[in-house]
Amino acid sequence: LDTTPSPSSVTAGASPWRKHRASGAPASANRGYTLGDMAPNPAPPPSERAPGEEAPQERLEHCGPLTLARHAKDDGRALILFRHAATAADEATPSAGERR
Amino acid sequence: MSELRFDELRGEQVAYAIHRQDRTFLPTREHCPLCPTRPGGPSSEIPFPAFEIAVFENRFPAFEVPRGAAEVVVYTDDHDASFGTLAPSRAEDLMWVWRQRYCELAAREDVEYVMIFENRGVEVGVTLHHPHGQIYGFPFVPPVPALELAADARLGGCAPCALLHRELEDRTRIVCENDAVVAFVPYAARWAYEVHVSMREHRPSLRECDAAELRLLASALQTLIRGYDALFERPFPYVMVLHQAPTGASGQATGPAGAGGGHVHVEFYPPLRSATKLKYLAGSEQGAGTFISDTLPEQSAATLREAIARAA
Numbered sequence: 001l002d003t004t005p006s007p008s009s010v011t012a013g014a015s016p017w018r019k020h021r022a023s024g025a026p027a028s029a030n031r032g033y034t035l036g037d038m039a040p041n042p043a044p045p046p047s048e049r050a051p052g053e054e055a056p057q058e059r060l061e062h063c064g065p066l067t068l069a070r071h072a073k074d075d076g077r078a079l080i081l082f083r084h085a086a087t088a089a090d091e092a093t094p095s096a097g098e099r100r
Numbered sequence: 101m102s103e104l105r106f107d108e109l110r111g112e113q114v115a116y117a118i119h120r121q122d123r124t125f126l127p128t129r130e131h132c133p134l135c136p137t138r139p140g141g142p143s144s145e146i147p148f149p150a151f152e153i154a155v156f157e158n159r160f161p162a163f164e165v166p167r168g169a170a171e172v173v174v175y176t177d178d179h180d181a182s183f184g185t186l187a188p189s190r191a192e193d194l195m196w197v198w199r200q201r202y203c204e205l206a207a208r209e210d211v212e213y214v215m216i217f218e219n220r221g222v223e224v225g226v227t228l229h230h231p232h233g234q235i236y237g238f239p240f241v242p243p244v245p246a247l248e249l250a251a252d253a254r255l256g257g258c259a260p261c262a263l264l265h266r267e268l269e270d271r272t273r274i275v276c277e278n279d280a281v282v283a284f285v286p287y288a289a290r291w292a293y294e295v296h297v298s299m300r301e302h303r304p305s306l307r308e309c310d311a312a313e314l315r316l317l318a319s320a321l322q323t324l325i326r327g328y329d330a331l332f333e334r335p336f337p338y339v340m341v342l343h344q345a346p347t348g349a350s351g352q353a354t355g356p357a358g359a360g361g362g363h364v365h366v367e368f369y370p371p372l373r374s375a376t377k378l379k380y381l382a383g384s385e386q387g388a389g390t391f392i393s394d395t396l397p398e399q400s401a402a403t404l405r406e407a408i409a410r411a412a
Binding site for chain 1: 145146147148151152153154155156157159189192193196197199200207208209311314
């Protein structure tokens with residue numbers, strides 16, 4: 001998805017959307033996919049993990065000044081957490097105490 | 101699973117989502133499903149001890165795959181906040197979240213129209229007090245945006261652009277403005293304190309807005325909502341709806357040539373007509389579809405300007 005502001009892309013008479021469905025979805029489910037399917041690397045809910053299987057590494061995306069992390073809730077519903085990039089960067093930087 | 105039925109008399113769809121009858125209704129603060137899940141506390145919809153902005157698929161959706169979407173947007177982990185009291189940076193972030201969700205849902209084959217909205221106050225049926233909004237991905241273009249497209253055709257161009265031009269010439273109904281956004285009580289307002297917050301430039305959706313415009317949109321919305329809260333010195337109930345271009349396969353082509361088929365504006369429908377009186381949709385509104393208002397838009401605009409000044 002293009003998430004870059006682009007006022008110059010304002011054009012009349014043309015759809016900006018390339019409609020698509022989830023990869024691997026059967027043709028009969030042409031219109032059937034979930035927000036989680038849209039995620040590039042959605043984490044399966046804990047209930048679907050094999051015993052001992054660790055949660056996959058979350059994959060961050062960016063949206064303007066925000067980063068977003070996609071998760072799957074226990075019942076399979078999608079959850080996205082948006083964080084301001086500056087906040088995320090602050091937390092990623094070790095504090096003075098940690099550096100020592 | 102919701103069911104759509106077409107009302108032949110009115111020429112419109114009706115959605116039946118009977119599972120919503122059992123949705124969470126005004127829970128105690130301790131059991132708020134939109135608060136973070138704190139250690140030792142009850143689990144909520146957001147299984148993290150803190151968060152900034154969270155979006156998740158509605159547990160009780162009016163629309164769901166393969167025919168649309170319903171999402172919840174939680175503005176903050178602070179149960180007692182409101183859109184108007186968010187830090188300006190958080191309100192600005194929320195505009196980016198709206199933009200991201202619009203773009204992602206627009207790309208789905210089963211979504212023809214993305215409606216981002218907030219219901220505030222028990223007067224408009226709010227069932228959770230934690231500050232949040234919702235997003236519906238309609239599998240069809242609903243009547244109101246369809247009427248806006250018809251207005252484009254009738255006026256021979258972008259109707260919101262034409263109406264904004266008229267308001268800027270008249271100026272009596274403008275309540276606040278900045279470099280990118282103008283807020284006004286519309287000429288034919290249906291609600292006593294209805295306000296439309298419109299982008300100055302023609303922007304079919306938030307996708308076409310630049311960062312400065314998103315920041316100024318957030319600022320104008322907060323200015324207005326704080327003014328609303330100052331109007332009767334109480335949290336002001338409203339329905340707030342972001343209007344953008346339909347997202348069907350034909351997309352903006354559904355509008356007339358040169359119109360763009362959409363113009364970013366936020367409409368507020370507050371049910372209060374005075375500090376203690378609600379406007380009800382009764383005989384004329386329900387049976388004939390004609391609103392009867394007790395308040396002139398010009399008077400409401402003057403009153404709102406004073407309230408916004410008090411809140412500043």
